[in-house]
Amino acid sequence: MVAGDTPGITPGKKEKKMGLRCSDTTELFFEDVRVPAENLIGKEGDGIKLAMMTLDMARPSVGAISLGIAQAAFEAAVSYSKTRVQFGRPICKNQGIQFMLADMATKIEAARLLVYQASWLKDKFYKDRIPFTRQAAYAKLYASDVAMQVTTDAVQILGGYGYTREYLVEKYMRDAKIMQIFEGTNQIQRIVIAQQLL
Ligand SMILES: Cc1cc2nc3c(=O)[nH]c(=O)nc-3n(C[C@H](O)[C@H](O)[C@H](O)COP(=O)(O)OP(=O)(O)OC[C@H]3O[C@@H](n4cnc5c(N)ncnc54)[C@H](O)[C@@H]3O)c2cc1C
Incomplete structure (x- = not known):
């Protein structure tokens, strides 16, 4: 340190x-x-082991931040779709918008369960020292990909306004991108998961 x-x-x-x-x-x-x-943190020569363990600990948190961004973007999209009237009715009455919202909600729910699972295993790790590398990678990988997809769709649902700084969804989309890059890029998460499987 x-x-x-x-x-x-x-x-x-x-x-x-x-x-x-x-x-x-x-x-x-x-x-x-x-x-x-x-x-010196830990023992001499243990650096890489400690660094890898730190990544396992941090990945559920990146999953949780991603989940929060996705949830906020989703709520903004639902709310806007109920109030924006085009062609005589709120845009949420269109099946095209409803299907987008349904997919967003489903992915967020799946991401939430993976994040909760990884966080629960992380809590348990302090007591039982059972590794949770794969579950931490699942949570980070899936939740950050969902955050990117959901925020992009939220911008789409807000149309032109989504692209302006008048609404927060464009910020959510920009903030979501780094979630796919840090604490190991999502390509690296897939390598970590594959290593655990093979
Ligand atoms: C603002 C900010 C804050 C950050 N904070 C942190 C942090 O707190 N903790 C942290 O861990 N990281 C953090 N990072 C990320 C870190 O700095 C690196 O950007 C990240 O680890 C990727 O490394 P790189 O940029 O050198 O990309 P590169 O390694 O050059 O990779 C470039 C591209 O190639 C892909 N790639 C590389 N190797 C392979 C491979 N073997 N197979 C398939 N694809 C591959 C990558 O996934 C990526 O898409 C942060 C980044 C930024 C921008």
């Missing part, structure tokens, strides 16, 4: 990001930084 005010650490440029803009992401440079031995 390296404290931020340790001599030799300097921040670089702040990244201009597509989404997740409430959280700053900045380059960091380390030059001749001296770290005391007592700052």
Whole structure:
């Protein structure tokens, strides 16, 4: 663990990001930084094992954030579809919109169950140390893919307004994208799952 005010650490440029803009992401440079031995986390040589375990712990949380984004986008889409009147009736009366909403709701429910399962196994891990790598990857992979699909469909349901900053759905879509990239990209999740299966 390296404290931020340790001599030799300097921040670089702040990244201009597509989404997740409430959280700053900045380059960091380390030059001749001296770290005391007592700052070592775990045992020497255990770094990769600890890093992998940390990813297992963090993936259900990324699943949970993805689920929250998807749920918010879904609720915005339902609400808008009930009030937006086109061709003499609310757009939610069209089967084309209803089928989109039904698919969104089904995927969100499936993502919720995977996230809850992974979170439950994570809680249990503190006591029984039973690995839950595959279930953590399922939750992160599926919930983040669902967040991307649902937010994109929410933008579609809001039509032109969905593409403007007047409504939040475009923000949800931008925020959802990073969920497929961090804590191991979704390609990497599929590799992790396949390794566990074979
Ligand atoms: C704002 C922000 C915050 C982040 N925070 C975190 C964080 O807190 N924790 C964290 O773990 N990560 C975080 N990341 C993600 C991390 O920084 C990397 O972007 C991510 O691990 C992917 O690495 P890369 O960008 O080098 O992509 P690359 O490794 O160059 O991959 C590029 C593409 O190739 C694919 N690819 C690479 N190898 C394979 C393969 N073997 N098979 C199939 N496809 C492959 C990738 O899936 C990806 O689509 C963050 C990223 C951003 C932008």
